[in-house]
Amino acid sequence: MIEVGIVGGTGYTGVELLRLLARHPQARLRVITSRGNAGTPVDEMFPSLRGEVDIRFTEPDLDALAACDLVFFATPNGTAMKMVPDLLARDTRVVDLGADFRLQDLATWADWYGMEHACPELVAEAAYGLPELNREGIREARLVANPGCYPTAVGLGWLPLLEAGGIETDRLVASCVSGASGAGRAAKVGTLLCEVNESFKAYGADGHRHLPEIRQSLEQVCGGGVGLTFVPHLVPMTRGMHASLYATVKGDPGDLQLLFERRYADEPFVDVLPAGAHPETRTVRGTNLCRLAVRRAPESDQVIVLSVIDNLTKGAAGQAVQNMNLMFGLEETAGLDAPAVLP
Amino acid sequence: MIEVGIVGGTGYTGVELLRLLARHPQARLRVITSRGNAGTPVDEMFPSLRGEVDIRFTEPDLDALAACDLVFFATPNGTAMKMVPDLLARDTRVVDLGADFRLQDLATWADWYGMEHACPELVAEAAYGLPELNREGIREARLVANPGCYPTAVGLGWLPLLEAGGIETDRLVASCVSGASGAGRAAKVGTLLCEVNESFKAYGADGHRHLPEIRQSLEQVCGGGVGLTFVPHLVPMTRGMHASLYATVKGDPGDLQLLFERRYADEPFVDVLPAGAHPETRTVRGTNLCRLAVRRAPESDQVIVLSVIDNLTKGAAGQAVQNMNLMFGLEETAGLDAPAVLP
Amino acid sequence: MIEVGIVGGTGYTGVELLRLLARHPQARLRVITSRGNAGTPVDEMFPSLRGEVDIRFTEPDLDALAACDLVFFATPNGTAMKMVPDLLARDTRVVDLGADFRLQDLATWADWYGMEHACPELVAEAAYGLPELNREGIREARLVANPGCYPTAVGLGWLPLLEAGGIETDRLVASCVSGASGAGRAAKVGTLLCEVNESFKAYGADGHRHLPEIRQSLEQVCGGGVGLTFVPHLVPMTRGMHASLYATVKGDPGDLQLLFERRYADEPFVDVLPAGAHPETRTVRGTNLCRLAVRRAPESDQVIVLSVIDNLTKGAAGQAVQNMNLMFGLEETAGLDAPAVLP
Amino acid sequence: MIEVGIVGGTGYTGVELLRLLARHPQARLRVITSRGNAGTPVDEMFPSLRGEVDIRFTEPDLDALAACDLVFFATPNGTAMKMVPDLLARDTRVVDLGADFRLQDLATWADWYGMEHACPELVAEAAYGLPELNREGIREARLVANPGCYPTAVGLGWLPLLEAGGIETDRLVASCVSGASGAGRAAKVGTLLCEVNESFKAYGADGHRHLPEIRQSLEQVCGGGVGLTFVPHLVPMTRGMHASLYATVKGDPGDLQLLFERRYADEPFVDVLPAGAHPETRTVRGTNLCRLAVRRAPESDQVIVLSVIDNLTKGAAGQAVQNMNLMFGLEETAGLDAPAVLP
Known part of the structure; x- marks a missing residue:
């Protein structure tokens, strides 16, 4: 133990x-x-x-x-x-x-x-604690920097495309939402039920701390500079994070669905949905999963990736436990295998 | 009467x-x-x-x-x-x-x-019933085609930039959300409280009926073809629509805030928020207002517009009443002046 | 003015x-x-x-x-x-x-x-500002004590029965719920969205400040002591208050529906629903209305009254405006006539 | 297996x-x-x-x-x-x-x-499948009638008091709420998000199918007739059930807290909260637990019991698995031991 x-x-x-x-x-x-x-x-x-x-x-x-x-x-x-x-x-x-x-x-x-x-x-x-990107580094680390929630959802969404060189990297757009638990349990007017409930808004559009972190990961993967527009939004729910990622296809990236399925075939916590699906945050609530869908925009050279995690689990505590499992040579999924409670 | x-x-x-x-x-x-x-x-x-x-x-x-x-x-x-x-x-x-x-x-x-x-x-x-774009046509029309909710929120958001020629029109991105009332009052499993509540998802990413309608408006304004990626999402609330619009600046569009304030200075139902603000859907709930914010993305050549309406009011019934007011020579705001109930 | x-x-x-x-x-x-x-x-x-x-x-x-x-x-x-x-x-x-x-x-x-x-x-x-109980006193008052939200919902629910002497007064039960706005806009952990959302709980079961206020009103009406159990609950929504009132019938109170309809026939802000109905808080949201239903419990000598108000309107600010209207001889409904925004 | x-x-x-x-x-x-x-x-x-x-x-x-x-x-x-x-x-x-x-x-x-x-x-x-009342009968049954959700929450709340003869049984009041999942996954207008969200209402006040089932259990326990008023309410959330139970003390029932703690000391799925607590439905979400609190109403001869379960778990599927465990001689808690996901 x-x-x-x-x-x-x-x-x-x-x-x-x-x-x-x-x-x-x-x-x-x-x-x-x-x-x-x-x-x-x-x-x-x-x-x-x-x-x-x-x-x-x-x-x-x-x-x-x-x-x-x-x-x-x-x-x-x-x-x-x-x-x-x-x-x-x-x-x-x-x-x-x-x-x-x-x-x-x-x-x-x-x-x-x-x-x-x-x-x-x-x-x-410090090892950056995104196992899908840095598993070996984590295994041997004394100190792991557990990623932010947005960097996890966004990073996993673009990883296959960036590794394959399949998208232009100068004008990436990440339009993301988070449940209110991302703002923490401190007493603040802005996260009272009566302020958040039945409303939707962007925040931090002029700069959010996760912007440089996302950029660092993306640049590490593609080996060059990245132009990124990142806008987080607050959604009236407790848990859940959804990233809607927009990029322009570069060259011929081939079958996007296959690209994603192959990239994540051995990942225990990344689930590539069938073509045409739209991931729902509730299907990963309380789990360490990231569920992804990828598609070409209709009549367009744009690629759309939809990525969902639970901001408190794969976006924080679950990923921390996954990292612990790796650091101590345990089964990577130990303690992380309960399916989402739905509905 | x-x-x-x-x-x-x-x-x-x-x-x-x-x-x-x-x-x-x-x-x-x-x-x-x-x-x-x-x-x-x-x-x-x-x-x-x-x-x-x-x-x-x-x-x-x-x-x-x-x-x-x-x-x-x-x-x-x-x-x-x-x-x-x-x-x-x-x-x-x-x-x-x-x-x-x-x-x-x-x-x-x-x-x-x-x-x-x-x-x-x-x-x-038929006159397209977006008064901010087509007021005179509506006044004289026998038949008004009241716009869709997404086309209203998106159209009002990009109007000033397109008219000024301030953005590239080949790769526009509209990442939008709607409350569940947009799906109507028909009995469907997909809009049961237990299916929508505490979850967030995209839908129609492979094509939504409002896509050609939005494109028609945008192309009318800019007088040419438009490349548009449009992804709607379902947000766990009853009313409210939020459009997050991403585009690349073309040339020097000047002071974006001023551009928007001037364009909408005389519009009774469009409210340009002060620089730096993020509009909240709840501030327009039950009203015929569209609230807008515009900004440059940090360290980027992208412009971000945030646009909120109530999908049932400015996005449907309120705009219909506004159109009636215009068609019959009434005060344009008649019957549409109650502020939002907040919280 | x-x-x-x-x-x-x-x-x-x-x-x-x-x-x-x-x-x-x-x-x-x-x-x-x-x-x-x-x-x-x-x-x-x-x-x-x-x-x-x-x-x-x-x-x-x-x-x-x-x-x-x-x-x-x-x-x-x-x-x-x-x-x-x-x-x-x-x-x-x-x-x-x-x-x-x-x-x-x-x-x-x-x-x-x-x-x-x-x-x-x-x-x-000071005049107690429940117009349905004390209209004349309010008209002439320099100082009006606007009632609490629970006392308003509960008081209006039992008023007809108490005036008619139709219920035993020694073991009244008021099981009530309030939306989170009743707890105010102060920054407190207990009313964060993540604490209130998707949960339901009682509070103040060992004593709530509205207990003596409710009792004062009830005793004024029935002219004697009252035994009252009052348990408030917090419901995951912003606005709305619902009182479920349980009492034992005394003697033969006659047609309860008629009793309520007659008592409130001239009240502009009390709406007695048809027999068999269950009032919904959303139908009074943002309005100064109290909607009521009364019935005998099946196979029982109990009478059930269901009473809904908006805790911020008839339960606070709306009733305050109603009182102002009375104090200054204005139309009682002035400024209070907008119907609820629904859904 | x-x-x-x-x-x-x-x-x-x-x-x-x-x-x-x-x-x-x-x-x-x-x-x-x-x-x-x-x-x-x-x-x-x-x-x-x-x-x-x-x-x-x-x-x-x-x-x-x-x-x-x-x-x-x-x-x-x-x-x-x-x-x-x-x-x-x-x-x-x-x-x-x-x-x-x-x-x-x-x-x-x-x-x-x-x-x-x-x-x-x-x-x-058929064995009535409430293990806390009928464990031995379930163990040997070929056929188990899994209880309804309200009968489970209400039954567990009154069980200790009825067994001890500590309350009058002629005028019991059960004022209960359920999340919308209790109404099932069928497509119905009444359980659309837009109908349920941000509202609260009673339903079935003139008679609900769980009324005779609750009465049957209570009468079995106390060995005589029971007068029961039962009003269910719909609360705008997915899961969770809360019963607020009101009864008149009979004789001297002694220390109510102790009575409950002793009755349920060996029950793996009933948790009696410390004196003064108010159980929250979210603490049992997705679990097979019933959490209870009991108290005397202030200045009164009434006893208040607050009881929470997850209507889909202890109120349905979880209790069914508990019954399966009993029927097949497994550990009673097998497969039922994950704590609630909170917040």
């Missing part, structure tokens, strides 16, 4: 991680910290975990965390980078669900996140 | 029309027909109209309809074209909220709607 | 009041205060009011408020009572949408609201 | 059963029939089951079903009773998720379900 710690488990990413670990066959939650809720039983804050998790939140304590084999950071950006060096020094491996280690370019990171990096030397070492 | 008839008023477009006409200062509902519900009091089917509408649905009856000044068709496609010639012959004017008279190209219409047109000679006469 | 001021207009009750006043034919909003948002244009905070309200929030200023004919308080409990004496002294009338003047028993008020009353001498003077 | 068949698996109960069986460690789905969808792959109708279920719907075929150890009927009322005798005769056991075998009184059944029973001789044999 792998002994696991969580730093900052009171948000939506945290409770999803708790749910997945509660039933993981080879991991055991040993400690969970929360500065503001130390002493509170986990299942008092999250009654859905009554009978599943019987420990309390504690104050952050390096010794307790360092006694774990792996620590997940489900913390605001800027928190993990202050504690990670000490943990690594004590041979505890880390998966950071925040953004501290996602961007290789430190200046870009500082620009978007508004602070200086506390341990720049570890950024280069 | 204008005497008004409605053919087919039991759907969502119908009840919206009933609501708007109930409080219209210069229109009086005289007859409403429904083959399946003849005899039923309107306010029994729609209790929200108790105390507002005190007539019953009747069987379609040409004499009763022809006694009206204006007849609205809120019917399935293919119904209006069978009755319109007789009504016009008897000097009753018509606003068709269906698609029978929207496409000027008869072959295209037959392709998309799967039937032959019953009165092709009237198609050329 | 009546000149109107609002104190504390940034919550959901405030924006509903703004919407109703924007279109009121005989009232003009002159000043709206908000300590935290002074200087902000109203329509920047509430874009649904663009083109409708063109003033800014200001700091609370007694002179500006006293220059109005009427001031609405849409403030947290305990605020109005500090300012009301000065306003009344300067001949400005007041409708308090909070709870400061609702309970005639000062000790009970202090118990439930956790503070001493700042102007106990005005409590007795 | 138990070989399992399903008759009629295209509704919401069916897909929930499919989900639970897909991961059940000791059951294997062998055949699933659907008259209208024979030939369709299960995972084409329910894409959430891609990779989980790889068989097709077939025409109902007695031989194929009789080759199973157990057949679940997830069919409209009146279907199971026609096939059950043949299956039992061939030693295949049955769990009927419909109502055919729920009511012991045949006349009452005929009244409420509007047909004559096809195999009255089997009704008496």
